[in-house]
Amino acid sequence: MAKKEEGQKKTGAKKKKEVKKEEAVKSFVSHYHPKGRTKVIEAVKLYREFDLSKNNVVKVVQGVSFDVFSGEFVMLHGPSGCGKSTLLNIIAGLETVDKGKMKIRGKDLAKMNSDQMAEFRRTKIGIVFQSFNLLKSLTNQENVALPLIADGEPRNKALKRGGNLLRMLGLGKHMEKVPTELSGGQQQRVAIARSLAKNPWIILADEPTGNLDSKSTEEVMDIFVTLNRKSKRTVVMVTHNPEHLKYADRIIMLKDGVAVGEKRNVRKIKEKEVEGFNTKRMAISAQ
Numbered sequence: 593m594a595k596k597e598e599g600q601k602k603t604g605a606k607k608k609k610e611v612k613k614e615e616a617v618k619s620f621v622s623h624y625h626p627k628g629r630t631k632v633i634e635a636v637k638l639y640r641e642f643d644l645s646k647n648n649v650v651k652v653v654q655g656v657s658f659d660v661f662s663g664e665f666v667m668l669h670g671p672s673g674c675g676k677s678t679l680l681n682i683i684a685g686l687e688t689v690d691k692g693k694m695k696i697r698g699k700d701l702a703k704m705n706s707d708q709m710a711e712f713r714r715t716k717i718g719i720v721f722q723s724f725n726l727l728k729s730l731t732n733q734e735n736v737a738l739p740l741i742a743d744g745e746p747r748n749k750a751l752k753r754g755g756n757l758l759r760m761l762g763l764g765k766h767m768e769k770v771p772t773e774l775s776g777g778q779q780q781r782v783a784i785a786r787s788l789a790k791n792p793w794i795i796l797a798d799e800p801t802g803n804l805d806s807k808s809t810e811e812v813m814d815i816f817v818t819l820n821r822k823s824k825r826t827v828v829m830v831t832h833n834p835e836h837l838k839y840a841d842r843i844i845m846l847k848d849g850v851a852v853g854e855k856r857n858v859r860k861i862k863e864k865e866v867e868g869f870n871t872k873r874m875a876i877s878a879q
């Protein structure tokens with residue numbers, strides 16, 4: 593009898609351990625907090641699912657928590673379909689959550705009204721997508737100036753800043769051209785310039801080199817590193833490509849909508865001199 597009880601206890605203990613192990617994987621939370629850095633992004637137990645049809649629900653984000661601190665270059669990394677873009681869209685306020693909180697500089701995005709949210713998206717974050725998303729009928733300069741013009745900036749002033757940003761990214765000669773006259777790498781640089789138009793706190797990038805050849809990929813990654821180091825921008829990038837991880841200060845690994853761990857790099861990549869890059873041009877206020 594006693595033996596049987598002992599046996600039962602053991603099985604019970606084993607079961608508990610297994611459950612704990614599973615929970616530990618599911619709820620990976622980093623305790624990293626670099627000294628003197630402010631918390632810019634605070635994701636707390638985020639959940640997001642999509643109803644594809646009746647009885648077909650995809651659980652895309654399942655209890656993900658992470659922080660991003662000022663001046664960090666953080667990558668969200670994992671295989672295709674693991675929820676990276678959904679998470680980035682949640683940070684950008686383009687996607688809502690079912691459960692959990694997304695706070696930017698302490699402000700809960702869910703508590704913003706639609707005007708505050710629109711202003712947040714226009715002014716506090718810059719987004720760069722894989723497919724550039726430039727307007728083909730506008731010149732490159734107009735594309736970069738567009739967020740400012742849309743925000744009520746006088747056209748001349750907006751174009752001037754657009755020109756400065758393009759020069760900063762080495763595209764001074766291409767301002768009057770339309771995007772399709774440029775290579776993919778150059779178009780992505782125009783999109784990066786546009787993301788900087790309002791001098792945002794945070795730059796978000798979703799697989800920004802996904803459509804580029806290896807040379808342009810390196811150039812674009814160098815620009816993000818330079819923006820992060822020289823202009824102290826906080827950068828959050830989504831990538832499935834392990835070759836990009838060396839550029840980040842910190843990598844948050846995702847799998848099936850769950851954060852499974854993090855990795856820290858000790859600044860493996862030094863910033864390079866990006867053609868024409870000038871922090872003064874960057875700092876020119878959009879106002």
Ligand code: ADP
Pocket residue numbers: 642643644650652670671672673674675676677678679
């Ligand atoms: P990743 O960027 O890591 O490839 P996503 O965040 O784009 O992953 O998508 C994760 C999963 O969620 C995919 O299976 C995708 O089909 C699904 N998904 C994303 N957005 C939606 C949506 N708006 N409606 C339905 N399913 C979606």
Ligand code: MG
Pocket residue numbers: 676677678798
């Ligand atoms: Mg994606």
